[in-house]
Amino acid sequence: MPEFDYHAAFRRTHGWVTWPELERLRGARVAIAGLGGVGGSHLLTLARLGVGRFHIADFDCFELHNMNRQAGAGMSRLGRPKVEVLREMALDINPELEITTFPEGVHQHNLEAFLQGVDLYVDGLDFFVFQARREVFAVCAERGIPAITVAPLGMGAALLNFRPGGVSFDDYFDLRDGLPDEELALRFMMGLAPSMMQMGYLADPAAVDLKAQHGPSTVMACELCAGVMGTEALKILLGRGRVVWAPHGVHFDAYRQRLARTWRPGGNRNPLQRLLLAIGRRRLARLRANAQ
Template sequence: MNAFDYDTAFTRTVGWVTRPELHTLREKRVAIAGLGGVGGSHLLTLARLGIGHFHIADFDHFELHNMNRQAGASMSRLGQPKVEALRDLALDINPELDIRIFPEGVSTTRMDAFLEGADVYVDGLDFFVFQTRRDMFAACQQRGIPAVTVAPLGMGAALLNFHPSGMTFDKYFDLRDDLDDEALSVRFMMGLAPAMLHMGYLADPDAVDLAAQRGPSTPMACELCAGVAGTEVLKILLGRGRVTWAPRGVQYDAYRQRLARTWRPGGNRNPLQRLLIGIALRRLARLRDQRLARSSSETG
Protein backbone atom coordinates (compact mmCIF):
# COMPACT_ATOMS: atom_id res chain seq x y z
CA MET A 1 0.00 0.00 0.00
CA ASN A 2 1.27 3.46 -0.87
CA ALA A 3 1.96 5.70 2.11
CA PHE A 4 0.08 9.00 2.23
CA ASP A 5 2.12 12.21 2.07
CA TYR A 6 0.28 15.52 2.29
CA ASP A 7 2.79 17.56 0.25
CA THR A 8 2.80 15.01 -2.56
CA ALA A 9 -0.98 14.56 -2.55
CA PHE A 10 -1.69 18.27 -2.99
CA THR A 11 1.45 19.42 -4.79
CA ARG A 12 -0.46 20.24 -8.00
CA THR A 13 -2.31 22.98 -6.13
CA VAL A 14 1.00 24.78 -5.56
CA GLY A 15 1.31 27.52 -8.14
CA TRP A 16 -2.22 28.77 -7.62
CA VAL A 17 -1.33 28.91 -3.95
CA THR A 18 2.13 29.06 -2.43
CA ARG A 19 3.41 26.13 -0.42
CA PRO A 20 3.12 28.14 2.84
CA GLU A 21 -0.50 28.97 1.87
CA LEU A 22 -1.17 25.28 1.25
CA HIS A 23 0.00 24.52 4.77
CA THR A 24 -2.17 27.37 6.06
CA LEU A 25 -5.16 25.61 4.48
CA ARG A 26 -4.07 22.38 6.15
CA GLU A 27 -4.55 24.01 9.56
CA LYS A 28 -7.97 25.53 8.84
CA ARG A 29 -11.34 24.18 9.98
CA VAL A 30 -14.50 24.34 7.85
CA ALA A 31 -18.01 23.55 9.14
CA ILE A 32 -20.50 22.18 6.59
CA ALA A 33 -24.14 21.60 7.55
CA GLY A 34 -26.06 19.41 5.13
CA LEU A 35 -24.39 16.83 2.86
CA GLY A 36 -27.06 16.48 0.19
CA GLY A 37 -27.20 18.24 -3.17
CA VAL A 38 -24.25 20.55 -2.62
CA GLY A 39 -22.84 19.78 0.82
CA GLY A 40 -21.17 16.51 -0.12
CA SER A 41 -19.54 18.09 -3.17
CA HIS A 42 -18.38 21.00 -0.99
CA LEU A 43 -16.70 18.60 1.42
CA LEU A 44 -14.86 16.59 -1.24
CA THR A 45 -13.76 19.72 -3.12
CA LEU A 46 -12.40 21.32 0.05
CA ALA A 47 -10.70 18.07 1.08
CA ARG A 48 -8.95 18.00 -2.31
CA LEU A 49 -7.97 21.65 -1.76
CA GLY A 50 -5.94 20.45 1.21
CA ILE A 51 -8.02 21.78 4.09
CA GLY A 52 -7.27 19.61 7.10
CA HIS A 53 -10.15 19.99 9.58
CA PHE A 54 -13.90 19.62 9.14
CA HIS A 55 -17.13 19.50 11.09
CA ILE A 56 -19.90 17.92 8.99
CA ALA A 57 -23.55 17.45 9.91
CA ASP A 58 -26.48 15.56 8.37
CA PHE A 59 -29.14 13.25 9.83
CA ASP A 60 -30.31 11.83 6.48
CA HIS A 61 -29.59 8.60 4.61
CA PHE A 62 -28.98 8.05 0.90
CA GLU A 63 -32.07 7.23 -1.16
CA LEU A 64 -32.56 6.39 -4.81
CA HIS A 65 -33.86 9.86 -5.72
CA ASN A 66 -30.52 11.35 -4.56
CA MET A 67 -28.70 9.65 -7.45
CA ASN A 68 -29.02 12.47 -9.98
CA ARG A 69 -26.92 14.99 -8.09
CA GLN A 70 -25.51 14.06 -4.68
CA ALA A 71 -21.85 13.29 -4.09
CA GLY A 72 -21.64 9.90 -2.40
CA ALA A 73 -24.97 8.66 -3.76
CA SER A 74 -24.54 5.21 -5.32
CA MET A 75 -26.31 1.89 -5.33
CA SER A 76 -23.79 0.49 -2.87
CA ARG A 77 -24.53 3.29 -0.38
CA LEU A 78 -28.33 3.27 -0.43
CA GLY A 79 -29.55 3.43 3.16
CA GLN A 80 -26.19 4.56 4.53
CA PRO A 81 -26.01 7.70 6.67
CA LYS A 82 -24.76 10.52 4.45
CA VAL A 83 -22.48 11.89 7.15
CA GLU A 84 -20.67 8.55 7.52
CA ALA A 85 -20.41 7.89 3.78
CA LEU A 86 -19.03 11.36 3.06
CA ARG A 87 -16.63 11.16 5.98
CA ASP A 88 -15.22 7.93 4.55
CA LEU A 89 -14.91 9.41 1.06
CA ALA A 90 -13.06 12.44 2.44
CA LEU A 91 -10.74 10.26 4.49
CA ASP A 92 -10.01 8.23 1.37
CA ILE A 93 -8.72 11.46 -0.18
CA ASN A 94 -6.75 12.52 2.91
CA PRO A 95 -6.48 9.91 5.67
CA GLU A 96 -4.89 12.52 7.95
CA LEU A 97 -8.07 14.62 8.09
CA ASP A 98 -9.46 15.72 11.43
CA ILE A 99 -13.14 15.29 10.64
CA ARG A 100 -15.86 15.37 13.28
CA ILE A 101 -19.33 14.16 12.35
CA PHE A 102 -22.70 15.30 13.68
CA PRO A 103 -25.06 12.47 12.66
CA GLU A 104 -28.08 14.08 14.32
CA GLY A 105 -27.73 17.21 12.21
CA VAL A 106 -27.62 20.67 13.67
CA SER A 107 -30.03 22.53 15.91
CA THR A 108 -29.74 25.40 18.34
CA THR A 109 -28.64 22.93 21.03
CA ARG A 110 -25.78 21.58 18.89
CA MET A 111 -24.57 24.72 17.14
CA ASP A 112 -21.98 25.62 19.78
CA ALA A 113 -20.18 22.31 19.32
CA PHE A 114 -20.66 22.33 15.55
CA LEU A 115 -19.18 25.81 15.09
CA GLU A 116 -16.46 25.49 17.73
CA GLY A 117 -13.13 26.46 16.20
CA ALA A 118 -14.58 26.93 12.72
CA ASP A 119 -12.81 29.44 10.46
CA VAL A 120 -15.67 29.51 7.94
CA TYR A 121 -19.14 28.01 7.58
CA VAL A 122 -20.38 26.57 4.27
CA ASP A 123 -24.14 26.12 3.89
CA GLY A 124 -25.29 22.78 2.49
CA LEU A 125 -28.71 22.59 4.12
CA ASP A 126 -31.74 21.57 2.09
CA PHE A 127 -33.37 24.49 0.30
CA PHE A 128 -36.54 24.28 2.42
CA VAL A 129 -34.88 24.11 5.86
CA PHE A 130 -35.55 27.73 6.74
CA GLN A 131 -35.53 27.98 10.53
CA THR A 132 -32.37 25.93 11.02
CA ARG A 133 -30.65 27.92 8.30
CA ARG A 134 -31.69 31.20 9.91
CA ASP A 135 -30.42 30.00 13.28
CA MET A 136 -27.13 28.84 11.78
CA PHE A 137 -26.37 32.09 9.99
CA ALA A 138 -27.28 34.04 13.14
CA ALA A 139 -24.94 31.83 15.16
CA CYS A 140 -22.13 32.46 12.68
CA GLN A 141 -22.68 36.20 12.87
CA GLN A 142 -22.63 36.13 16.66
CA ARG A 143 -19.38 34.13 16.68
CA GLY A 144 -17.63 36.19 14.01
CA ILE A 145 -17.56 33.35 11.46
CA PRO A 146 -17.85 34.17 7.74
CA ALA A 147 -20.66 32.20 6.06
CA VAL A 148 -20.85 31.07 2.42
CA THR A 149 -23.94 29.85 0.59
CA VAL A 150 -24.00 28.82 -3.08
CA ALA A 151 -27.35 27.65 -4.42
CA PRO A 152 -27.77 25.18 -7.32
CA LEU A 153 -30.38 26.80 -9.53
CA GLY A 154 -31.16 25.33 -12.94
CA MET A 155 -27.78 24.59 -14.48
CA GLY A 156 -25.89 27.27 -12.60
CA ALA A 157 -24.83 28.59 -9.24
CA ALA A 158 -25.84 31.63 -7.19
CA LEU A 159 -23.38 32.95 -4.59
CA LEU A 160 -23.94 34.98 -1.43
CA ASN A 161 -21.35 35.53 1.31
CA PHE A 162 -22.25 36.92 4.72
CA HIS A 163 -19.60 38.84 6.65
CA PRO A 164 -19.93 38.77 10.46
CA SER A 165 -19.95 42.57 10.61
CA GLY A 166 -22.04 43.07 7.48
CA MET A 167 -25.66 42.61 6.50
CA THR A 168 -27.24 39.67 8.31
CA PHE A 169 -28.92 36.71 6.64
CA ASP A 170 -32.36 37.57 8.07
CA LYS A 171 -32.14 41.22 7.09
CA TYR A 172 -31.09 40.37 3.56
CA PHE A 173 -33.77 37.74 2.93
CA ASP A 174 -36.45 39.42 5.08
CA LEU A 175 -37.57 36.06 6.43
CA ARG A 176 -40.21 36.35 9.13
CA ASP A 177 -42.09 33.97 11.39
CA ASP A 178 -45.48 34.99 9.97
CA LEU A 179 -44.69 33.75 6.43
CA ASP A 180 -45.80 30.34 5.14
CA ASP A 181 -43.40 27.91 3.44
CA GLU A 182 -44.24 29.08 -0.08
CA ALA A 183 -43.62 32.72 0.78
CA LEU A 184 -40.36 31.81 2.53
CA SER A 185 -39.30 29.76 -0.49
CA VAL A 186 -39.95 32.61 -2.92
CA ARG A 187 -38.09 35.12 -0.75
CA PHE A 188 -35.17 32.75 -0.38
CA MET A 189 -34.99 31.99 -4.12
CA MET A 190 -35.37 35.62 -5.20
CA GLY A 191 -32.77 36.73 -2.68
CA LEU A 192 -30.30 34.08 -3.79
CA ALA A 193 -30.61 34.97 -7.46
CA PRO A 194 -32.21 38.36 -8.14
CA ALA A 195 -31.19 38.07 -11.81
CA MET A 196 -33.18 34.80 -12.13
CA LEU A 197 -31.01 33.60 -15.01
CA HIS A 198 -32.23 30.03 -14.56
CA MET A 199 -35.91 30.71 -15.23
CA GLY A 200 -35.61 31.12 -19.00
CA TYR A 201 -35.30 27.40 -19.77
CA LEU A 202 -37.51 25.62 -17.23
CA ALA A 203 -38.88 22.76 -19.37
CA ASP A 204 -41.66 21.53 -17.06
CA PRO A 205 -43.17 24.12 -14.71
CA ASP A 206 -45.22 21.40 -13.01
CA ALA A 207 -41.99 20.07 -11.47
CA VAL A 208 -41.83 23.20 -9.30
CA ASP A 209 -44.16 23.08 -6.31
CA LEU A 210 -42.73 25.20 -3.52
CA ALA A 211 -45.76 24.65 -1.29
CA ALA A 212 -45.04 20.91 -1.42
CA GLN A 213 -41.29 21.58 -1.02
CA ARG A 214 -40.45 20.07 -4.38
CA GLY A 215 -38.24 21.30 -7.21
CA PRO A 216 -35.95 19.94 -9.94
CA SER A 217 -32.16 19.78 -9.75
CA THR A 218 -29.14 18.97 -11.92
CA PRO A 219 -25.69 17.51 -11.18
CA MET A 220 -24.05 20.32 -13.17
CA ALA A 221 -25.42 22.94 -10.81
CA CYS A 222 -24.18 21.08 -7.73
CA GLU A 223 -20.67 20.68 -9.12
CA LEU A 224 -20.54 24.33 -10.19
CA CYS A 225 -21.59 25.30 -6.67
CA ALA A 226 -18.76 23.29 -5.17
CA GLY A 227 -16.23 25.04 -7.40
CA VAL A 228 -17.59 28.46 -6.51
CA ALA A 229 -17.79 27.70 -2.78
CA GLY A 230 -14.30 26.22 -2.74
CA THR A 231 -12.90 29.34 -4.37
CA GLU A 232 -14.66 31.64 -1.90
CA VAL A 233 -13.44 29.57 1.05
CA LEU A 234 -9.88 29.73 -0.29
CA LYS A 235 -10.02 33.52 -0.59
CA ILE A 236 -11.55 33.96 2.86
CA LEU A 237 -9.09 31.62 4.58
CA LEU A 238 -6.01 33.02 2.86
CA GLY A 239 -7.16 36.64 3.04
CA ARG A 240 -6.55 37.41 -0.61
CA GLY A 241 -8.67 37.93 -3.68
CA ARG A 242 -11.94 39.77 -4.09
CA VAL A 243 -14.76 38.53 -1.87
CA THR A 244 -18.28 39.72 -2.64
CA TRP A 245 -20.40 40.18 0.50
CA ALA A 246 -24.18 40.51 0.79
CA PRO A 247 -26.13 42.52 -0.27
CA ARG A 248 -23.98 41.93 -3.37
CA GLY A 249 -24.18 38.55 -5.07
CA VAL A 250 -23.14 36.66 -8.18
CA GLN A 251 -25.04 34.20 -10.37
CA TYR A 252 -23.54 32.18 -13.21
CA ASP A 253 -25.73 30.11 -15.49
CA ALA A 254 -23.92 27.58 -17.68
CA TYR A 255 -26.97 26.82 -19.84
CA ARG A 256 -27.39 30.43 -20.86
CA GLN A 257 -23.65 31.17 -20.62
CA ARG A 258 -24.38 34.29 -18.64
CA LEU A 259 -22.94 35.92 -15.54
CA ALA A 260 -24.85 38.44 -13.44
CA ARG A 261 -23.54 40.54 -10.56
CA THR A 262 -26.32 41.86 -8.37
CA TRP A 263 -26.60 44.52 -5.69
CA ARG A 264 -29.73 44.77 -3.59
CA PRO A 265 -29.42 47.40 -0.86
CA GLY A 266 -31.94 46.40 1.77
CA GLY A 267 -32.05 42.85 0.40
CA ASN A 268 -35.58 41.62 -0.25
CA ARG A 269 -36.98 44.87 1.14
CA ASN A 270 -35.52 46.66 -1.84
CA PRO A 271 -38.42 48.01 -3.97
CA LEU A 272 -37.27 46.08 -7.03
CA GLN A 273 -37.06 42.87 -5.04
CA ARG A 274 -40.52 43.41 -3.56
CA LEU A 275 -41.89 43.79 -7.08
CA LEU A 276 -40.13 40.62 -8.28
CA ILE A 277 -41.35 38.65 -5.25
CA GLY A 278 -44.91 39.73 -5.96
CA ILE A 279 -44.61 38.64 -9.60
CA ALA A 280 -43.15 35.28 -8.55
CA LEU A 281 -45.96 34.65 -6.06
CA ARG A 282 -48.60 35.41 -8.70
CA ARG A 283 -46.87 33.10 -11.18
CA LEU A 284 -46.81 30.30 -8.63
CA ALA A 285 -50.50 30.84 -7.90
CA ARG A 286 -51.30 30.50 -11.62
CA LEU A 287 -49.27 27.30 -11.88
CA ARG A 288 -51.05 25.90 -8.83
CA ASP A 289 -54.45 26.74 -10.30
CA GLN A 290 -53.47 25.11 -13.61
CA ARG A 291 -52.37 21.93 -11.83
CA LEU A 292 -55.63 21.78 -9.90
CA ALA A 293 -57.64 22.31 -13.09
CA ARG A 294 -55.77 19.49 -14.86
CA SER A 295 -56.15 17.20 -11.88
CA SER A 296 -59.89 17.89 -11.74
CA SER A 297 -60.33 17.23 -15.47
CA GLU A 298 -58.37 13.96 -15.24
CA THR A 299 -60.41 12.66 -12.31
CA GLY A 300 -63.70 14.05 -13.53
Protein backbone atom coordinates (compact mmCIF):
# COMPACT_ATOMS: atom_id res chain seq x y z
CA MET A 1 0.00 0.00 0.00
CA PRO A 2 1.49 3.40 -0.97
CA GLU A 3 2.22 5.92 1.76
CA PHE A 4 -0.17 8.85 2.10
CA ASP A 5 0.99 12.12 0.57
CA TYR A 6 -1.20 15.18 1.09
CA HIS A 7 -0.19 17.01 -2.08
CA ALA A 8 -0.62 13.90 -4.23
CA ALA A 9 -4.01 13.13 -2.65
CA PHE A 10 -5.42 16.60 -3.29
CA ARG A 11 -3.53 17.69 -6.40
CA ARG A 12 -6.70 17.53 -8.52
CA THR A 13 -8.11 20.35 -6.38
CA HIS A 14 -5.16 22.49 -7.49
CA GLY A 15 -6.31 24.86 -10.19
CA TRP A 16 -9.53 25.71 -8.43
CA VAL A 17 -7.34 26.70 -5.49
CA THR A 18 -3.67 27.60 -5.47
CA TRP A 19 -1.06 25.54 -3.61
CA PRO A 20 -0.76 28.21 -0.88
CA GLU A 21 -4.57 28.18 -0.52
CA LEU A 22 -4.55 24.41 -0.22
CA GLU A 23 -2.06 24.73 2.63
CA ARG A 24 -4.42 27.19 4.32
CA LEU A 25 -7.23 24.64 4.05
CA ARG A 26 -4.89 22.03 5.46
CA GLY A 27 -4.30 24.18 8.51
CA ALA A 28 -7.94 25.21 8.99
CA ARG A 29 -10.05 23.89 11.87
CA VAL A 30 -13.78 23.31 11.34
CA ALA A 31 -16.32 22.29 14.00
CA ILE A 32 -19.32 20.18 12.99
CA ALA A 33 -22.13 19.43 15.46
CA GLY A 34 -24.32 16.54 14.38
CA LEU A 35 -23.15 13.76 12.04
CA GLY A 36 -26.51 12.55 10.75
CA GLY A 37 -28.29 13.47 7.53
CA VAL A 38 -26.07 16.37 6.52
CA GLY A 39 -23.32 16.40 9.14
CA GLY A 40 -21.63 13.18 8.05
CA SER A 41 -21.61 14.30 4.42
CA HIS A 42 -20.28 17.69 5.52
CA LEU A 43 -17.32 16.07 7.27
CA LEU A 44 -16.40 13.84 4.33
CA THR A 45 -16.80 16.69 1.84
CA LEU A 46 -14.49 18.96 3.81
CA ALA A 47 -11.99 16.13 4.31
CA ARG A 48 -11.88 15.62 0.53
CA LEU A 49 -11.52 19.37 0.06
CA GLY A 50 -8.29 19.17 2.05
CA VAL A 51 -9.35 20.70 5.37
CA GLY A 52 -6.99 19.25 7.95
CA ARG A 53 -8.50 19.74 11.42
CA PHE A 54 -11.92 18.99 12.84
CA HIS A 55 -13.98 19.03 16.00
CA ILE A 56 -16.94 16.67 15.55
CA ALA A 57 -19.82 16.04 17.95
CA ASP A 58 -22.68 13.53 18.06
CA PHE A 59 -24.08 11.34 20.84
CA ASP A 60 -26.18 9.09 18.60
CA CYS A 61 -25.65 5.64 17.07
CA PHE A 62 -26.65 4.46 13.60
CA GLU A 63 -30.11 2.93 13.24
CA LEU A 64 -31.95 1.32 10.35
CA HIS A 65 -34.05 4.40 9.61
CA ASN A 66 -30.83 6.35 8.90
CA MET A 67 -30.15 4.23 5.82
CA ASN A 68 -32.00 6.41 3.31
CA ARG A 69 -29.74 9.44 3.65
CA GLN A 70 -26.87 9.33 6.16
CA ALA A 71 -23.22 8.99 5.22
CA GLY A 72 -21.83 6.15 7.31
CA ALA A 73 -25.12 4.28 7.65
CA GLY A 74 -24.75 0.63 6.69
CA MET A 75 -25.77 -2.77 7.97
CA SER A 76 -22.31 -3.43 9.38
CA ARG A 77 -22.42 -0.15 11.32
CA LEU A 78 -25.82 -0.37 12.96
CA GLY A 79 -25.54 0.34 16.67
CA ARG A 80 -22.12 1.97 16.34
CA PRO A 81 -21.58 5.61 17.43
CA LYS A 82 -21.82 8.02 14.50
CA VAL A 83 -18.87 10.05 15.74
CA GLU A 84 -16.69 6.92 15.76
CA VAL A 85 -17.77 5.71 12.31
CA LEU A 86 -17.39 9.10 10.64
CA ARG A 87 -14.00 9.64 12.25
CA GLU A 88 -12.81 6.36 10.73
CA MET A 89 -14.22 7.28 7.32
CA ALA A 90 -12.57 10.71 7.35
CA LEU A 91 -9.21 9.26 8.42
CA ASP A 92 -9.49 6.75 5.58
CA ILE A 93 -9.55 9.74 3.22
CA ASN A 94 -6.71 11.59 4.97
CA PRO A 95 -4.80 9.68 7.68
CA GLU A 96 -3.07 12.92 8.69
CA LEU A 97 -6.31 14.55 9.87
CA GLU A 98 -6.43 16.01 13.35
CA ILE A 99 -9.89 15.06 14.66
CA THR A 100 -11.16 15.81 18.15
CA THR A 101 -14.38 13.95 18.96
CA PHE A 102 -17.19 14.92 21.33
CA PRO A 103 -19.17 11.67 21.71
CA GLU A 104 -21.57 13.24 24.20
CA GLY A 105 -22.75 15.76 21.59
CA VAL A 106 -22.70 19.51 22.21
CA HIS A 107 -24.06 21.13 25.36
CA GLN A 108 -23.42 24.10 27.60
CA HIS A 109 -20.58 22.40 29.46
CA ASN A 110 -18.42 21.52 26.45
CA LEU A 111 -19.12 24.38 24.03
CA GLU A 112 -15.94 26.20 25.06
CA ALA A 113 -13.79 23.18 24.17
CA PHE A 114 -15.84 22.37 21.07
CA LEU A 115 -15.28 25.83 19.58
CA GLN A 116 -11.73 26.36 20.86
CA GLY A 117 -9.45 27.49 18.02
CA VAL A 118 -12.15 26.95 15.39
CA ASP A 119 -12.13 28.94 12.13
CA LEU A 120 -15.63 27.95 11.00
CA TYR A 121 -18.69 26.24 12.45
CA VAL A 122 -20.88 24.01 10.26
CA ASP A 123 -24.34 23.09 11.53
CA GLY A 124 -25.25 19.43 11.16
CA LEU A 125 -27.68 19.10 14.06
CA ASP A 126 -31.01 17.40 13.59
CA PHE A 127 -33.70 19.77 12.34
CA PHE A 128 -35.62 19.60 15.62
CA VAL A 129 -32.65 20.21 17.95
CA PHE A 130 -33.38 23.83 18.80
CA GLN A 131 -31.83 24.58 22.19
CA ALA A 132 -28.38 23.19 21.41
CA ARG A 133 -28.41 24.85 17.98
CA ARG A 134 -29.27 28.24 19.51
CA GLU A 135 -26.51 27.87 22.10
CA VAL A 136 -23.85 26.97 19.53
CA PHE A 137 -24.74 29.86 17.22
CA ALA A 138 -24.75 32.27 20.17
CA VAL A 139 -21.25 31.26 21.26
CA CYS A 140 -20.04 31.48 17.64
CA ALA A 141 -21.29 35.08 17.52
CA GLU A 142 -19.55 35.88 20.81
CA ARG A 143 -16.25 34.41 19.62
CA GLY A 144 -16.33 35.86 16.12
CA ILE A 145 -16.71 32.50 14.38
CA PRO A 146 -18.60 32.45 11.07
CA ALA A 147 -21.30 29.78 10.90
CA ILE A 148 -23.02 27.93 8.07
CA THR A 149 -26.34 26.10 8.07
CA VAL A 150 -27.68 24.34 4.97
CA ALA A 151 -31.02 22.60 5.39
CA PRO A 152 -32.07 19.55 3.33
CA LEU A 153 -35.63 20.38 2.29
CA GLY A 154 -37.40 18.01 -0.08
CA MET A 155 -34.90 17.50 -2.89
CA GLY A 156 -33.08 20.77 -2.41
CA ALA A 157 -30.82 22.79 -0.14
CA ALA A 158 -31.49 26.06 1.69
CA LEU A 159 -28.43 28.07 2.73
CA LEU A 160 -27.93 30.71 5.42
CA ASN A 161 -24.55 32.05 6.53
CA PHE A 162 -24.14 33.96 9.79
CA ARG A 163 -21.18 36.29 10.25
CA PRO A 164 -19.85 37.82 13.45
CA GLY A 165 -21.31 41.27 13.95
CA GLY A 166 -24.21 40.57 11.61
CA VAL A 167 -27.76 39.51 12.34
CA SER A 168 -27.79 36.79 14.99
CA PHE A 169 -29.34 33.35 14.61
CA ASP A 170 -32.02 33.99 17.26
CA ASP A 171 -32.87 37.43 15.88
CA TYR A 172 -33.19 36.20 12.32
CA PHE A 173 -35.47 33.29 13.21
CA ASP A 174 -37.20 35.25 16.01
CA LEU A 175 -36.56 32.46 18.51
CA ARG A 176 -36.94 32.84 22.25
CA ASP A 177 -37.42 30.75 25.34
CA GLY A 178 -40.92 29.48 26.02
CA LEU A 179 -42.06 28.89 22.44
CA PRO A 180 -43.54 25.42 21.83
CA ASP A 181 -41.45 23.06 19.71
CA GLU A 182 -43.95 23.11 16.85
CA GLU A 183 -43.69 26.90 16.61
CA LEU A 184 -39.88 26.73 16.80
CA ALA A 185 -39.88 24.20 13.96
CA LEU A 186 -42.19 26.34 11.84
CA ARG A 187 -40.08 29.47 12.36
CA PHE A 188 -36.88 27.58 11.58
CA MET A 189 -38.29 26.01 8.41
CA MET A 190 -39.90 29.21 7.10
CA GLY A 191 -36.83 31.28 7.92
CA LEU A 192 -34.57 28.88 6.07
CA ALA A 193 -36.70 28.73 2.94
CA PRO A 194 -39.33 31.47 2.65
CA SER A 195 -40.10 30.30 -0.91
CA MET A 196 -41.09 26.83 0.42
CA MET A 197 -40.54 25.33 -3.04
CA GLN A 198 -40.39 21.79 -1.66
CA MET A 199 -44.03 21.82 -0.56
CA GLY A 200 -45.24 21.86 -4.16
CA TYR A 201 -44.28 18.24 -4.73
CA LEU A 202 -44.83 16.73 -1.29
CA ALA A 203 -46.54 13.45 -2.17
CA ASP A 204 -48.05 12.71 1.26
CA PRO A 205 -48.59 15.77 3.52
CA ALA A 206 -49.41 13.48 6.44
CA ALA A 207 -45.69 12.57 6.58
CA VAL A 208 -44.95 16.06 7.95
CA ASP A 209 -45.71 16.32 11.66
CA LEU A 210 -43.80 19.17 13.32
CA LYS A 211 -45.47 18.57 16.65
CA ALA A 212 -44.24 14.96 16.69
CA GLN A 213 -40.87 16.15 15.33
CA HIS A 214 -41.11 14.04 12.21
CA GLY A 215 -40.55 14.84 8.55
CA PRO A 216 -39.52 13.03 5.34
CA SER A 217 -36.00 13.26 3.91
CA THR A 218 -33.97 12.36 0.82
CA VAL A 219 -30.32 11.56 0.20
CA MET A 220 -30.32 13.97 -2.77
CA ALA A 221 -31.01 16.90 -0.47
CA CYS A 222 -28.27 15.87 1.96
CA GLU A 223 -25.66 15.56 -0.77
CA LEU A 224 -26.71 18.87 -2.33
CA CYS A 225 -26.33 20.47 1.10
CA ALA A 226 -22.80 19.12 1.44
CA GLY A 227 -21.80 20.54 -1.93
CA VAL A 228 -23.25 23.94 -1.13
CA MET A 229 -21.66 23.95 2.33
CA GLY A 230 -18.25 22.93 0.98
CA THR A 231 -18.28 25.79 -1.51
CA GLU A 232 -19.26 28.33 1.15
CA ALA A 233 -16.62 26.93 3.52
CA LEU A 234 -13.96 27.31 0.84
CA LYS A 235 -14.90 30.95 0.24
CA ILE A 236 -15.05 31.81 3.94
CA LEU A 237 -11.83 30.01 4.89
CA LEU A 238 -9.88 31.43 1.96
CA GLY A 239 -11.45 34.88 2.06
CA ARG A 240 -12.39 35.01 -1.58
CA GLY A 241 -15.55 34.86 -3.65
CA ARG A 242 -18.94 36.33 -2.88
CA VAL A 243 -20.46 35.15 0.38
CA VAL A 244 -24.16 35.80 1.01
CA TRP A 245 -24.85 36.50 4.70
CA ALA A 246 -28.15 36.46 6.56
CA PRO A 247 -30.67 38.05 6.18
CA HIS A 248 -29.87 37.04 2.58
CA GLY A 249 -30.30 33.38 1.74
CA VAL A 250 -30.31 30.95 -1.18
CA HIS A 251 -32.61 27.99 -1.81
CA PHE A 252 -31.98 25.61 -4.72
CA ASP A 253 -34.53 22.90 -5.46
CA ALA A 254 -33.32 20.18 -7.85
CA TYR A 255 -36.78 18.65 -8.31
CA ARG A 256 -38.25 21.92 -9.53
CA GLN A 257 -34.95 23.04 -11.11
CA ARG A 258 -35.35 26.44 -9.53
CA LEU A 259 -33.14 28.80 -7.57
CA ALA A 260 -34.65 31.31 -5.13
CA ARG A 261 -32.61 34.15 -3.66
CA THR A 262 -34.25 35.53 -0.56
CA TRP A 263 -33.80 38.72 1.46
CA ARG A 264 -35.68 39.05 4.70
CA PRO A 265 -34.54 42.12 6.65
CA GLY A 266 -35.79 41.52 10.15
CA GLY A 267 -35.94 37.79 9.47
CA ASN A 268 -39.17 36.24 10.69
CA ARG A 269 -40.25 39.64 12.02
CA ASN A 270 -40.45 40.91 8.44
CA PRO A 271 -44.11 41.71 7.57
CA LEU A 272 -44.10 39.37 4.58
CA GLN A 273 -42.56 36.63 6.67
CA ARG A 274 -45.14 37.11 9.42
CA LEU A 275 -47.86 36.61 6.82
CA LEU A 276 -46.19 33.42 5.55
CA LEU A 277 -45.91 32.12 9.11
CA ALA A 278 -49.61 32.74 9.68
CA ILE A 279 -50.41 30.79 6.51
CA GLY A 280 -48.08 28.01 7.66
CA ARG A 281 -49.85 27.75 11.01
CA ARG A 282 -53.21 27.40 9.27
CA ARG A 283 -51.83 24.65 7.01
CA LEU A 284 -50.49 22.77 10.01
CA ALA A 285 -53.85 23.05 11.73
CA ARG A 286 -55.58 21.57 8.67
CA LEU A 287 -53.05 18.72 8.53
CA ARG A 288 -53.72 17.93 12.19
CA ALA A 289 -57.46 18.02 11.64
CA ASN A 290 -57.25 15.71 8.60
CA ALA A 291 -55.07 13.26 10.51
CA GLN A 292 -57.65 12.87 13.29
